[in-house]
Amino acid sequence: MSIEAIKSGKLRQIPGADLEDEELSQLDLSRINLAGAKLVGVNLSQSKLEGARLEGANLMGANLVQTDLRANLLGANLMQANLTDADLRGSNLRGANLMGANLSQVSLAGAFLSGANLMSVNLQDVDLRGADLRGTNFSQANLKGADLSGADLQGALFSEANLEEVDLRGANLAGANLMGANLLCAELEGANLNGATLEKACLLGTLMAETV
DSSP states (O other), rough: HHHHHHHHHHBBBBBOOOOOOOTTTTOOOOTTTOOTTTTTOBBBBTTOOOOOTTOOOOOOTOHHHHHHSBBTTTTOOOOTTTTTOOTTTTTTTTOOOTTOOTTTBBBBBOBOTTTOOOOBBBBBBBBBOOOEEEEEEEOOOOOOOOBBBTBBBBOOOTOOOTTOOOBBBTTTTTTTTTTTBBBOBBBOOOOOOOOOOOOOOOOTTOOOOOOO
C-alpha cells in the first residue's frame, strides 16, 4: 500500500488497512473508507475526515487533536485516544469504546453515542447538546462544565462522575444512574428525572427540576 497515494487523495477505498503509527496529519481525507482499519497510534491531528467510514476501526492511542471527525465511527475503538478540540458534531459513535480518551473541548452536539463506553473519560467543557446518549457509560468521567442541555440520557450511567456546573436543562435522564455523582452547581431545570437514581449524589447548589 502506498502511503503517498493516501496522502495525495488518490487512494480512498482501503477498508481493513494497516496504518499503525503512520503520520497522516493535516490531510484532507474526507469520505475515505477506513472501515475496520488498524489505526493504532496514528497521527491524524488537524486532518479532515468528514463523511469518512471508520466503523469498527481501531484508533487506540491515536492523535486526533483538532481533527474533523464528523464521520461514521460505529463500534470504533478510541481507547486512550487524544481528541482534544476535535469536531464530532453529528458523528455516529454508537457502541464505540472511548474509555480513557481525552475529549476536552470537543464538540459532540447532535452526535449519536448510545451504548458507547466513556468510562473515566475527560469531557470537561464538552458540547453534547441534543446528543443521543441513551445507555451510555459515563462512570467516573469528568464532565465539569459540559453542556448536555436537551440531550437524551435515558438509562445512562453516571456513577461517581463529576458533573460539576454541568448544563442538563431539558435533558432526558429517565432511569439514569447518578449514584455518587458530583452535581455541584449543576443546572437541571426542566430535566426529566423520572426513575433516576440520585443516591449519595452531591446536589449542593444544584438547580433542580420542579418535578422529579
